[in-house]
Amino acid sequence: xxxxxxxxxxxxxxxxxxxxxxxxxxxxxxxxxxxxxxxxxxxxxxxxxxxxxxxxxxxxxxxxxxxxxxxxxxxxxxxxxxxxxxxxxxxxxxxxxxxxxxxxxxxxxxxxxxxxxxxxxxxxxxxxxxxxxxxxxxxxxxxxxxxxxxxxxxxxxxxxxxxxxxxxxxxxxxxxxxxxxxxxxxxxxxxxxxxxxxxxxxx
Numbered sequence: 001x002x003x004x005x006x007x008x009x010x011x012x013x014x015x016x017x018x019x020x021x022x023x024x025x026x027x028x029x030x031x032x033x034x035x036x037x038x039x040x041x042x043x044x045x046x047x048x049x050x051x052x053x054x055x056x057x058x059x060x061x062x063x064x065x066x067x068x069x070x071x072x073x074x075x076x077x078x079x080x081x082x083x084x085x086x087x088x089x090x091x092x093x094x095x096x097x098x099x100x101x102x103x104x105x106x107x108x109x110x111x112x113x114x115x116x117x118x119x120x121x122x123x124x125x126x127x128x129x130x131x132x133x134x135x136x137x138x139x140x141x142x143x144x145x146x147x148x149x150x151x152x153x154x155x156x157x158x159x160x161x162x163x164x165x166x167x168x169x170x171x172x173x174x175x176x177x178x179x180x181x182x183x184x185x186x187x188x189x190x191x192x193x194x195x196x197x198x199x200x201x202x203x
Contacts (some may be wrong), residue, residue, distance in 0.1 A: 002179045020054065023064030030071035034078055035087045039096055043067070046174050052132045053111060056157040061108040070102045100175045104168050110160040116141050122153060128170055 016028065024044060031040050050063040078095060083088070087095070103109075115138050116122025125135040140153050 017070075018065075020062055020065060020171040021069040023062075026068045027071050030075040033075040034095055034099075035070070035081045035085075036092065036095060036099075042175065042177060046171075047129045049131045050108065052136070053108075053113070053157070054091070056113070057108060057159070058109060061111070061159070063106075063108045066106045066108055067103060070099060070106070073100070074099050091139070096176065099169060100172055103175065104163075104172060107159065108164045109158060109168070109171065112160060113155065115155055117151050117153065118156075128167070128174065131148075 113125040114121040
């Protein structure tokens with residue numbers, strides 16, 4: 001989807017319903033239409049781990065906007081619920097699983113980042129373990145970055161051509177966790193994700 005550029009003049013001042021900042025509200029609105037309001041916490045908590053990385057990615061890979069578009073397509077596809085009605089457990093799970101499968105196809109999931117000297121993966125970001133904002137704190141302070149030193153740590157972000165199947169499976173478990181708990185499956189899942197080691201090579 002092409003980035004939307006609302007008028008920068010009064011009264012819009014550059015804001016619009018399809019801009020980056022408004023995406024979480026559109027996501028919640030689509031979830032309400034889908035009868036999945038109770039899944040919003042799980043989805044937004046996961047999406048929040050990518051908050052801020054959009055500044056280092058192409059505009060088409062903005063995570064909230066990409067997820068917003070997936071939800072909007074599903075909201076247009078599934079029949080609307082009658083007022084006062086809720087989804088049966090099986091249908092609720094089917095809708096969430098269909099949405100998750102489409103989310104797992106989004107290209108921003110192939111993004112990787114690390115701190116370290118050029119081409120040295122000293123501290124690798126794992127979005128399944130920490131938020132992007134937390135990861136940024138591992139870098140050098142501004143004064144240190146002003147010195148041109150080949151050995152200084154720099155932030156490097158890249159997008160892979162394809163995603164690691166194990167990473168996608170782990171992401172799927174995170175997004176479907178609430179579905180399992182809602183069906184009285186507590187303690188029968190895969191357990192907590194193992195913490196990734198820092199400094200590992202690209203997965």
